[in-house]
Amino acid sequence: MARKSKADKTPGDTGGPQHVAIIMDGNGRWAQQRGKPRLFGHHAGAKRVHEVVDSCRDLDVKYITIFAFSTENWKRTQTEVAGLMSLFRRYIRKEMQALHDRNVQVRFIGDRMALDAKLVGLMDELENYTKDNDGVNLTIALNYGGRDEVARATKRMARDVATGKLDPESVNEQTLTGYLDTRFLPDPDLVIRTSGEARISNFLLWQSAYAEYEFIDTLWPDFTPAIFAEVLARFGGRDRRFGAVDTAAE
Template identity: 75%
Template sequence: MAADKPNARGPRHVAVIMDGNGRWAQARGRPRLFGHHAGARRVREIVEACPDFGVEYLTIFGFSTENWKRTQIEVAGLMSLFRRYIQKEARALKAENVRVRFIGDRVKLDAKLRGLMDELEEMTEGCTGTNLTIALNYGGRDEVARATKRLACDVANGKLDPESIDEETLPRYLDTCVLPDPDLVIRTSGEARISNFLLWQSAYAEYEFIDTLWPDFTRDIFGELVGNYGGRDRRYGGAKT
């Protein structure tokens, strides 16, 4: 659908690449994991802010398929942090009517973490407020490859006619098949790249690259970026009139 005038409303779905935790900690003379813990606390504030700004869906990049290249100490610390976050926040998320989903390849994650993820998804399945999606062991290329394998299996098994495949087919096989595409993607910490995040889904997303490190990202900054979106002229390939 083409648009020929600025948006009358803000973004329905905001995705965030939460970058800068390590640099934030190092600037304070602390280990990188100190920054990751500070960043995890910041997530709560932004989730709680979503209803105030009309954001129905929030997707956050927690751990990428490339993050396994970090030191064993940092990776182990992050996995412990994810387990602790789920255990600590589960009841609060449910009480705040937040529906939680996880995307990414879970196979490489440890069994305890996978179990906690399953439990949180089941616990919040009936929630009707903010939709929080957490990307763990996620990469856009990996997601497309896994989706293509599933699609190919359906073709091989006679469940899908290859002649019927078009650009609307693959999204049904993606991890995000039940989510709308993001309207706005935010990356913190001054880096201007998308780092393999929601490659297919973000084809028409607006981007905001800001210098703020994630632990310093506040609801006021979030609100400002969401507000800026409303003034953008989104034409989806159409000509400006």
């Protein structure tokens, strides 16, 4: 069955989400509950990513975006940040062939300027290796912040205005969307945050204007495909009107 675009959706539409974004929170607490260092939890969380992405095909999720490292995460200890960067490099090397074999297309969003050259090279390699895959679209937000993304987008717009490539009078919502890191993605239908925290933490601020949110208590390493399926099932019962009125309910 063909997917509906946002413009095609009607009041009361209960179809499943086309694009799911996930704030993968709770790795550190999961490890501490077991008397382990925080990096132990991050490694467990990386394994969970593999399982959840694998489940997307059976759950009819075409796009999944995961929040791997925020622009604010540099405030963590040097040991944890270094360990995370090492984990990202190891994950890409280990998963590259498997992601390709599973027909997953991978893209990264975020500011790459602060990342080391070796990691950026691996990111570029993974994107290029999987660019022709047409199954699940996995987007990894790495050194990403919603406000930072909008600031970078407006800088690019300003440069185009200054050089005459863009008429400032023509700028509208769609114009800015075309300058964002996520310009190749539909807006998320559903944003999930694990670990019981009920905040959005600067994640996809522009794109999530009409997204549904699920804040669940489960820590990310315990977030199984079965729990994912339960959350998606709840989404199907929501009445998404995008500002319109459901006249059928009156």
